[in-house]
Amino acid sequence: MFNNKEAFKLLFQENLVSKLGKPLKEAQKADIYTILSSMIREYVGKNWADTNQNFQFHQKKQVYYFSMEFLIGRLLGNNLLNLGVLECVREGLKELGWDLEELEEEESDAGLGNGGLGRLAACFLDSLASLKYAGHGCGIRYRYGLFEQKIVEGNQVELPDYWLQKGNEWEVRRADKKVEVRFWGNVEIHEEDEELVFETHNYEAVTAMPYDVPVIGYGGEHVNTLRIWSAESTMDHTEMSGPNNYYKFIHYNRSVESISDFLYPDDSQYEGKLLRLKQQYFLCSAGLQSILGTFERLGLTIDHLPEKVAIHINDTHPTLVIPELMRILIDVKGLGWAEAWDITSRTVSYTNHTTLSEALEKWPISMVKELLPRIYMIIEEINKQFCGMLMKKYPEHPEIIPQMSIIDGEQLKMANLAIVGSYSVNGVAALHTDILKKREMKLFYDLYPTRFNNKTNGITHRRWLMHANPALADLISNTIGTRWMNEPQEMVGLLKYSEDIGLQDRTRAIKQHNKMKLASYIHEKQGIIVDPYSIFDVHVKRLHGYKRQLMNILHIMYLYIQMKQNSTIERIPRTFIFGAKAAPSYSFAKRIIKLINVVANQVNRDREVNQKMKVIFLENYSVSLAEKIIPASDVSEQISTASKEASGTGNMKFMMNGALTLGTMDGANVEMHEMIGDDNMFLFGLQSAQVLDYYQHGGYVVKDVYHKDARVREVMDQLVTPGYFGINELEFGDIFNSIMSTNDEYFVLKDFASYVDAHLQIDLSYRNSKEWQRKSILNIGHSGKFSSDCTISKYASEIWGLKGNQAKLQAKL
Numbered sequence: 001m002f003n004n005k006e007a008f009k010l011l012f013q014e015n016l017v018s019k020l021g022k023p024l025k026e027a028q029k030a031d032i033y034t035i036l037s038s039m040i041r042e043y044v045g046k047n048w049a050d051t052n053q054n055f056q057f058h059q060k061k062q063v064y065y066f067s068m069e070f071l072i073g074r075l076l077g078n079n080l081l082n083l084g085v086l087e088c089v090r091e092g093l094k095e096l097g098w099d100l101e102e103l104e105e106e107e108s109d110a111g112l113g114n115g116g117l118g119r120l121a122a123c124f125l126d127s128l129a130s131l132k133y134a135g136h137g138c139g140i141r142y143r144y145g146l147f148e149q150k151i152v153e154g155n156q157v158e159l160p161d162y163w164l165q166k167g168n169e170w171e172v173r174r175a176d177k178k179v180e181v182r183f184w185g186n187v188e189i190h191e192e193d194e195e196l197v198f199e200t201h202n203y204e205a206v207t208a209m210p211y212d213v214p215v216i217g218y219g220g221e222h223v224n225t226l227r228i229w230s231a232e233s234t235m236d237h238t239e240m241s242g243p244n245n246y247y248k249f250i251h252y253n254r255s256v257e258s259i260s261d262f263l264y265p266d267d268s269q270y271e272g273k274l275l276r277l278k279q280q281y282f283l284c285s286a287g288l289q290s291i292l293g294t295f296e297r298l299g300l301t302i303d304h305l306p307e308k309v310a311i312h313i314n315d316t317h318p319t320l321v322i323p324e325l326m327r328i329l330i331d332v333k334g335l336g337w338a339e340a341w342d343i344t345s346r347t348v349s350y351t352n353h354t355t356l357s358e359a360l361e362k363w364p365i366s367m368v369k370e371l372l373p374r375i376y377m378i379i380e381e382i383n384k385q386f387c388g389m390l391m392k393k394y395p396e397h398p399e400i401i402p403q404m405s406i407i408d409g410e411q412l413k414m415a416n417l418a419i420v421g422s423y424s425v426n427g428v429a430a431l432h433t434d435i436l437k438k439r440e441m442k443l444f445y446d447l448y449p450t451r452f453n454n455k456t457n458g459i460t461h462r463r464w465l466m467h468a469n470p471a472l473a474d475l476i477s478n479t480i481g482t483r484w485m486n487e488p489q490e491m492v493g494l495l496k497y498s499e500d501i502g503l504q505d506r507t508r509a510i511k512q513h514n515k516m517k518l519a520s521y522i523h524e525k526q527g528i529i530v531d532p533y534s535i536f537d538v539h540v541k542r543l544h545g546y547k548r549q550l551m552n553i554l555h556i557m558y559l560y561i562q563m564k565q566n567s568t569i570e571r572i573p574r575t576f577i578f579g580a581k582a583a584p585s586y587s588f589a590k591r592i593i594k595l596i597n598v599v600a601n602q603v604n605r606d607r608e609v610n611q612k613m614k615v616i617f618l619e620n621y622s623v624s625l626a627e628k629i630i631p632a633s634d635v636s637e638q639i640s641t642a643s644k645e646a647s648g649t650g651n652m653k654f655m656m657n658g659a660l661t662l663g664t665m666d667g668a669n670v671e672m673h674e675m676i677g678d679d680n681m682f683l684f685g686l687q688s689a690q691v692l693d694y695y696q697h698g699g700y701v702v703k704d705v706y707h708k709d710a711r712v713r714e715v716m717d718q719l720v721t722p723g724y725f726g727i728n729e730l731e732f733g734d735i736f737n738s739i740m741s742t743n744d745e746y747f748v749l750k751d752f753a754s755y756v757d758a759h760l761q762i763d764l765s766y767r768n769s770k771e772w773q774r775k776s777i778l779n780i781g782h783s784g785k786f787s788s789d790c791t792i793s794k795y796a797s798e799i800w801g802l803k804g805n806q807a808k809l810q811a812k813l
């Protein structure tokens with residue numbers, strides 16, 4: 001009904017009348033968006049049901065990807081693309097007087113994540129469905145997603161992101177699938193038939209209400225499910241009538257619903273919030289109950305669970321699936337400990353995302369014990385057995401035990417529990433996995449060498465290329481055919497055309513068009529005119545010390561002084577573009593946002609230089625903004641302190657859209673370098689081994705760099721010199737002091753000189769436009785290996801033991 005423009009138009013107008021009671025000529029943009037998305041949701045209904053039937057019928061092994069974050073962004077455009085009806089709908093709407101791209105802007109981003117980790121989960125869902133695997137998302141339906149960022153007088157201001165305000169056409173509330181999650185209470189133990197029985201009393205019950213979102217695979221036939229849970233009160237109002245009870249009821253309702261109110265806007269620092277722990281258990285318990293419900297309908301005994309179900313945890317946030325599954329197997333299904341442990345530890349697998357120590361999750365024992373008394377008992381027992389095993393294995397090394405123990409004094413170490421309770425632990429890039437094995441998790445690696453493996457992150461080429469940059473996608477298809485859409489590694493076919501002048505001209509023209517579009521967006525949002533022929537040099541990602549936005553802005557300050565001092569300097573005009581949210585509690589990160597905006601303000605107003613450079617901070621960096629920025633970028637700043645960025649995925653999106661990377665040998669940049677070599681990216685800075693060595697053995701003194709390198713000193717001194725940048729006296733003394741007092745913990749000054757050089761190389765390189773385009777094409781051609789389709793087929797075969805329909809793809813990898 002959609003693959004025909006006329007039929008679409010007719011159906012669309014019928015829907016408008018039947019659902020909104022409006023004829024076309026009275027419909028507003030919001031009406032058109034609502035009707036269109038609801039039609040598509042209904043349209044996939046049949047394939048969704050069929051997919052599920054098919055799973056059931058063939059008893060297919062199911063993967064459940066548990067994640068506290070799914071940063072999915074908008075769905076309309078991607079769903080149309082994957083359904084294969086994009087063109088027919090676009091044309092049909094046009095004839096009805098509406099522009100699809102404008103309608104897409106009506107949709108609120110589903111910002112149910114902070115950054116890379118949540119976006120990875122979203123890319124994985126797209127690949128799972130497109131490769132026709134039985135793989136589903138399990139998450140929380142936060143009423144408020146990641147905050148909306150406004151910049152007011154250069155400062156970040158956070159506004160609540162009430163993304164559901166206009167309704168959500170994509171989800172289906174599944175009241176028939178609701179479950180109950182229990183908190184608090186006390187555990188009573190008694191004996192029945194010589195077995196200990198554990199019962200929790202006086203608990204607080206919360207209803208977990210699932211909302212299902214269809215995840216449409218490319219081609220539209222295969223439809224998986226993202227199930228997101230919302231917390232609701234278990235009591236109905238009749239149970240709580242009476243004068244005092246009424247207020248109790250209101251109070252209780254509020255406290256219960258608050259569990260799924262907010263996404264924690266912090267992806268790397270430990271938030272010691274009871275509510276966060278409640279969220280984690282809520283997700284784990286609700287998700288598991290629903291999985292076991294589906295499993296039971298297969299009619300198999302519970303010992304078959306690991307054959308039919310794989311549970312994957314995205315970082316340690318959902319680690320409580322391990323003790324929760326133990327609880328259900330023992331207390332509800334009546335299994336013995338050993339059998340329950342065998343089943344659990346063959347069902348769960350875990351991805352580690354970071355080696356930043358402040359991001360390793362720890363919970364106070366007292367909190368876990370009180371909120372989840374039975375779960376705590378189980379964790380204690382897991383730990384007892386684990387430590388007992390260690391004592392036997394390493395009788396000569398008792399010092400190992402406190403390092404590996406799951407419970408350490410007053411703290412529960414989630415990563416240790418996740419490793420002990422799962423059968424696979426993976427890092428997210430080769431370098432990261434190597435650091436895990438050799439350093440951060442060495443003791444665990446020595447104990448379980450086969451458990452550790454690498455799965456380099458990936459991105460879906462459907463959203464990040466076909467949807468975000470359709471002109472480039474068409475150009476690729478015109479050059480090498482369309483097979484790459486299903487088999488993205490086929491993009492290497494482009495390599496042999498890298499010298500082709502015609503292809504170079506066309507990629508240049510597409511980039512130029514995208515830059516013009518971004519320039520008008522910038523003009524519309526900020527009233528600033530940027531030169532669309534300047535180099536668009538882009539640094540977009542969460543704001544964090546290790547991502548070194550500070551180094552970028554210090555370099556811009558350096559360039560600015562240089563230009564002021566010597567107006568004859570020949571430089572290709574540059575537009576520096578930033579986008580970044582800072583966690584509201586991370587005050588240093590917010591100061592860097594302020595510094596960027598202060599510098600931008602000065603540079604952009606200065607007529608002596610503003611033809612040569614501009615600095616733009618785009619507010620509210622999000623998936624939909626990334627889709628506008630990345631296709632328009634020439635230079636991709638991936639400049640983290642080596643060893644700190646586990647993988648990065650932003651780097652891959654830029655590469656796929658033909659930007660050249662300015663980066664350190666960190667995360668997946670290392671693998672990018674392996675593919676394209678020194679000549680096709682701009683590398684600089686310390687190697688990860690050097691950084692780790694400095695951390696371990698010292699040997700770097702920031703004051704030495706400050707005293708020796710006049711450029712560094714000049715820039716640093718500007719931070720505390722009145723006059724420059726209209727900066728009040730000492731206004732950025734805090735940033736100056738922070739670098740000095742931490743001995744430059746992120747090596748910003750140490751890497752500064754080589755960063756300056758790399759920027760010069762970019763300037764020189766860009767002058768040779770043919771060479772630049774050649775490099776750009778090589779980057780695009782190699783980027784197919786970073787498609788999450790490749791990543792997911794490796795997860796499927798090497799971790800989850802899935803038999804996919806992708807034997808062909810497998811053979812090629």
Ligand SMILES: *Cc1c(COP(=O)(O)O)cnc(C)c1O
Pocket residue numbers: 114115116117119540541542621622623626647648649650651653
């Ligand atoms: C890809 C993406 C990220 C991750 O970017 P990195 O550069 O890997 O940190 C963060 N936020 C959004 C909106 C993204 O699309």
